[in-house]
């Protein structure tokens with residue numbers, strides 16, 4: 020022990036640890052204000068997710084700057100490991116920590132990573148403060164951490180350099196493969212007396228200790244809590260498929276006395292953890308159709324500013340007054356609390372309305388792009404749905420046009436409000452059989468509301484019917500027995516109505532003993548396949564493009580030789596969110612387009628799982644949209660930039676949105692919006 | 704003050720399909736709804752309650768399944784719901800039906816009664832007026848608006864050809880309303896849930912002291928012997944021609960052929 024400094028160091032260490040632990044436990048107690056949620060099952064799969072996301076930085080590496088983060092991540096780990104021998108010197112000056120303190124390879128890696136971290140931090144600085152991409156916030160926190168890390172690395176280099184210059188035996192052996200220590204020794208420390216070197220070594224060591232301890236305490240108290248929370252978030256990431264992550268609840272159950280999330284502590288602890296885990300990288304906002312079209316929704320800001328700041332503020336007050344939630348807080352008690360503690364005012368703030376802008380909530384198309392890109396596996400969409408649930412189910416406060424759509428679904432079983440009895444009418448001219456009159460057809464063709472009532476989508480239904488018939492696949496439709504699947508109803512936060520629809524449809528499908536279902540609507544596909552199992556409906560559901568492609572591969576469907584080339588020659592493909600990101604199906608629609616003789620396919624910059632939403636999902640189809648900032652125009656422009664003769668789609672919503680977009684942007688160019696089935700049916 | 708709204712559960716169908724063999728309406732696979740006119744009556748009652756106070760009781764006669772219609776009314780905002788249901792009511796025509804409903808209303812004790820102007824399945828528009836007659840009340844049919852309510856009378860607008868009449872109706876009164884009286888509200892989820900859990904009062908014939916000879920088939924001087932969809936004799940044909948003259952010639956030829964001109 021470097022007496023008496025050893026004592027001082029020991030005290031300092033204890034104080035630092037205490038401050039670190041108390042800051043961390045505060046955050047944990049705040050998390051524990053959240054609702055329970057079981058994310059402890061399946062440890063092996065969770066570990067797999069963790070390894071992919073955290074040590075391997077799987078999502079980070081999907082873009083160039085992710086490489087820098089990889090260096091910083093691993094550099095950070097090695098730097099912290101390097102602290103172990105360095106700090107222990109403060110108490111046991113002669114201790115050699117096995118595997119670390121005497122390991123030249125360890126120092127080699129640490130040295131190289133330190134250099135990469137320095138380079139990475141400078142690139143980061145230039146990016147953030149010179150290039151200024153909109154997705155990065157230029158905050159003092161972001162600057163401070165760079166300075167702290169640089170200071171940690173630099174002081175470490177200098178201490179090591181002094182040790183080398185003093186020719187301390189252990190150092191000479193352990194640092195023999197490094198570049199940093201000899202470099203600093205030769206540049207700064209040549210010709211110094213050993214006494215001066217020793218003093219320099221001790222002074223810089225102390226400086227290092229202060230900087231590192233400061234950094235250590237700073238982490239759990241700042242946005243850089245990210246480094247501690249993100250690994251847990253990786254481990255606790257949802258194990259459900261993207262399309263099956265909306266939890267249900269029974270609105271009729273007695274114990275549910277508040278619907279949805281109307282107060283921050285009504286989120287589950289995992290949902291709250293998302294805010295701590297956020298690294299503020301901004302990938303989510305950079306791909307958000309709502310945000311890019313100028314709506315007040317910014318998924319990044321929602322997670323790492325709006326919700327997090329409110330959580331910390333409200334959480335602190337709740338803990339201070341020994342409260343778990345404000346649910347049972349009477350107005351009188353609140354007034355009393357606020358009189359004693361002015362900060363208790365935060366307890367009276369409404370999450371939906373005062374904290375989160377309802378406009379932002381309703382702007383989300385549930386396109387899933389944010390979640391798909393988030394490197395720490397944050398789940399943005401469910402939070403939005405939870406708050407919508409509160410607005411719709413608890414407060415009955417939502418847009419009149421949505422109310423009309425709900426009413427239509429409830430009474431006419433489709434959002435347009437066309438008579439339910441007309442549902443099968445599109446199939447009459449084609450003599451499409453009704454399921455209840457058919458004998459054990461191979462497939463049930465689930466037409467969906469759009470496919471039944473929307474003029475453009477009906478053409479797709481007709482094409483699918485024609486193709487199945489040509490391929491000799493027996494199929495039938497439910498006709499008036501089919502009801503809205505409830506996709507948009509659920510995403511609009513009306514779990515009550517969704518359950519009604521789900522239960523009725525599942526009962527009907529089970530009664531009719533449907534097992535294999537094909538649908539032309541990716542939203543129906545997702546709901547039937549991923550959401551109905553929770554209601555006792557277990558079906559094998561495929562998208563029509565998947566089935567048709569399979570029929571082609573199996574030789575059951577043949578495109579007649581010498582068929583006339585389809586009119587559009589150059590088709591730009593648009594991936595729908597619900598077939599793409601939610602189902603992971605990108606190939607089938609493309610494969611079908613390629614079957615058309617002479618057809619040339621082209622891609623937009625944002626394609627496959629980076630595809631940009633048409634703007635209609637998540638109930639957006641049924642909500643008004645400001646004319647000058649429409650998502651469908653953004654996407655249609657991206658498509659038209661490729662100078663196509665047609666835009667290829669695979670979803671009835673996309674069909675409508677792209678058609679509208681083309682009508683607005685290029686009314687005279689004759690650009691078609693087509694489903695591949697329609698082009699194929701033309702050839703038969 | 705108690706306000707009673709009479710509602711009927713009807714099959715939701717614009718085209719009435721009739722079983723050619725059994726001579727009855729086909730109800731299979733047809734969802735049941737609250738008669739749309741009655742839904743408007745319900746809305747009118749709720750607005751009346753908002754403006755003048757009172758409690759709203761929804762009343763229906765029908766099989767036990769008709770409870771669903773009453774739950775809809777509860778969700779919309781009715782304070783109570785009463786279902787009168789008894790095998791003895793079966794086969795009732797409008798006279799027997801209005802009698803039974805009148806008995807129930809007498810038991811509830813109301814001074815304002817709302818009905819839809821008619822039911823979309825029977826189209827008779829007789830039950831509302833029938834109730835008023837049985838109870839000896841003032842009645843106004845085809846009401847499109849309540850202008851104001853006073854302790855002893857109501858000022859209401861009654862639709863008539865080319866306009867409306869302003870009627871001063873002394874209370875107690877029965878109003879049979881038009882759809883224009885107000886778009887029925889869409890209930891909130893909480894209200895729907897509460898309605899699903901709510902208790903519905905069920906009365907049988909004995910409860911409303913309805914003598915056997917006045918209800919059901921016994922109390923019905925009329926009986927439906929046959930329901931059928933009339934054959935439409937109208938036929939239409941679209942004429943197409945490239946020019947207007949061509950079209951005229953075609954039309955003239957057709958009319959001459961048919962010996963119309």
Ligand code: SF4
Pocket residue numbers: 303306307308309310316318382383384385386387388389390399400
């Ligand atoms: S789901 Fe799509 S629209 Fe909603 S916040 Fe995420 S990126 Fe934005």
Ligand code: SF4
Pocket residue numbers: 296297298299300301302303304318319322323389392393394395396397
């Ligand atoms: S939520 Fe995820 S994607 Fe968005 S800024 Fe945070 S870490 Fe990045």
